[in-house]
Amino acid sequence: MSIYRTIDSMARYISExxxxxxxxxxxxxxxxxxxxxxxxxxxxxxNAEW
Structure with missing residues (x-):
């Protein structure tokens, strides 16, 4: 399940x-x-002096 969460978070990050x-x-x-x-x-x- 960890790889699915990682792929989901990467897809969400890119789509946002x-x-x-x-x-x-x-x-x-x-x-x-x-x-x-x-x-x-x-x-x-x-003749103004600066």
């Missing part, structure tokens, strides 16, 4: 991996879209 790779995505990211720019563009000062 295949299901995870080829299954639907489980990402739960919110749909945000494009965000408008509300700031001022950066303008470097002349």
């Amino acid at each position: 991996a295949v299901t995870r790779i080829f299954g639907p995505s489980d990402d739960a990211y919110p749909m945000t879209g494009v965000q408008p720019f509300t700031g001022e563009p950066f303008k470097p000062q002349r």
Whole structure:
């Protein structure tokens, strides 16, 4: 019986991996879209020392 359990666990392991790779995505990211720019563009000062 030990070899049957080993084969069963290996088959289950491989089938779970295949299901995870080829299954639907489980990402739960919110749909945000494009965000408008509300700031001022950066303008470097002349003769500024860094």
